[in-house]
Amino acid sequence: MSSRQSARVFLGVTLLLFTAGWAANHFSSVLVLIRDQEGVSSVMVNAAFGIYALGMLPCLLIGGMLADRWGPRFVVLTGGILSALGNLMLLFLHEGLLILLGRFIVGTGVGLVVSAGTAWAGRLRGGSGVTLAGIILTLGFAIGPIVASAVGVMTHSEELLFALSVSLSALAVVVGLLLGDAPRVPISGGTETIKAQARSLRKALAVSLPMAIWVFSCITTSIVILAARAADNFNSPILLPAISSALAFSAGLIAQYSGRKFAWGRQTGTAGALFATVGYGLAAFGGETISVPMFVITAVLLGTAYGLCLREGLLGVNTYTPVEKHGTGIGFYYVFTYFGFAFPVLFDVITPRVGYAAPLIVIAVLAFASAILRALQIKRGYLV
Numbered sequence: 001m002s003s004r005q006s007a008r009v010f011l012g013v014t015l016l017l018f019t020a021g022w023a024a025n026h027f028s029s030v031l032v033l034i035r036d037q038e039g040v041s042s043v044m045v046n047a048a049f050g051i052y053a054l055g056m057l058p059c060l061l062i063g064g065m066l067a068d069r070w071g072p073r074f075v076v077l078t079g080g081i082l083s084a085l086g087n088l089m090l091l092f093l094h095e096g097l098l099i100l101l102g103r104f105i106v107g108t109g110v111g112l113v114v115s116a117g118t119a120w121a122g123r124l125r126g127g128s129g130v131t132l133a134g135i136i137l138t139l140g141f142a143i144g145p146i147v148a149s150a151v152g153v154m155t156h157s158e159e160l161l162f163a164l165s166v167s168l169s170a171l172a173v174v175v176g177l178l179l180g181d182a183p184r185v186p187i188s189g190g191t192e193t194i195k196a197q198a199r200s201l202r203k204a205l206a207v208s209l210p211m212a213i214w215v216f217s218c219i220t221t222s223i224v225i226l227a228a229r230a231a232d233n234f235n236s237p238i239l240l241p242a243i244s245s246a247l248a249f250s251a252g253l254i255a256q257y258s259g260r261k262f263a264w265g266r267q268t269g270t271a272g273a274l275f276a277t278v279g280y281g282l283a284a285f286g287g288e289t290i291s292v293p294m295f296v297i298t299a300v301l302l303g304t305a306y307g308l309c310l311r312e313g314l315l316g317v318n319t320y321t322p323v324e325k326h327g328t329g330i331g332f333y334y335v336f337t338y339f340g341f342a343f344p345v346l347f348d349v350i351t352p353r354v355g356y357a358a359p360l361i362v363i364a365v366l367a368f369a370s371a372i373l374r375a376l377q378i379k380r381g382y383l384v
Helices: 003-025 027-037 042-070 072-092 096-155 158-179 190-196 201-212 216-229 237-262 267-284 292-320 323-354 357-379
Strands: none
Touching: 003 027, 003 072, 003 096, 003 158, 027 042, 027 096, 027 158, 027 237, 042 072, 042 096, 042 323, 072 096, 072 158, 096 158, 096 237, 096 292, 096 323, 201 267, 201 292, 201 323, 201 357, 216 237, 216 267, 216 292, 216 323, 237 292, 267 292, 267 357, 292 323, 323 357
């Protein structure tokens, strides 16, 4: 099969990843309309934002395992169909429990696409494919809520926003069906061959999981928690998820792209955890109603942490996981990243008892501990 065909297949994979990110995250803007127009409570809406992680978590792992066993194409296309069906359900049904069910279905589909799709990208292009998959997924996460907010401001129609996501997911599935597949890229020469002699899933997780926990916890803090705390300082609260998404994901994209372009070393992971430390620290001391400048600075810091930690975690999995367990390693990694989606719900439950600052201070301390752990791994030669 020609390299041109392989490039076309990779394009189809990136489209599936992009639309999965869109399907997952456009809801951060739609939830404002649902809360205002449908009378759904804030707790229910935040639960709907996070519950898709409950569907996603097992499917991230299952998708990776199935990709190792049967190949990623069927798994990714199935995930694309499920994410479209979940948003199609939300297009017509807006009651509280049905919103939770629809989001759960979206989560199952996105989980399959993210893990198997990233493994597919790595199979086609090696380490560069894995990191590019992270960038494309981030684009979907970023553009989805930005477009949804803009369209929502003009139309005030959540139905239109769900219809747009369904259409994009369906298009990606059709393209994926038409483009087919391509064989695994051969690994020859360079550090990948040397490190293949000492690969293990255990080492891959030891390297990547300290990065994983700061990926989506940083993003959800920016999009959900900071946006809610800054709402009194904005005339159009519906735009806040888009603004925070634009700030955080743009910073994350710049960090990922820069690391890819300039081949930043392993200390990038340490830097990512330190950015998370500072971001959470500022969020803790920003007050119950965070100011606009503090909102912007904190979102950028947390977005940078997201980008650096996502990149380093994916590289760790790709470098140290045995080839035959590549999808499984990616699945485990992404499972831990998505634990961050539980943070807004936990934050809503905890803050009435302990205040706004305490949970964020604890998270900042844990992020600093991850930075120290990463630095020690490098100093002691564990990241060979």
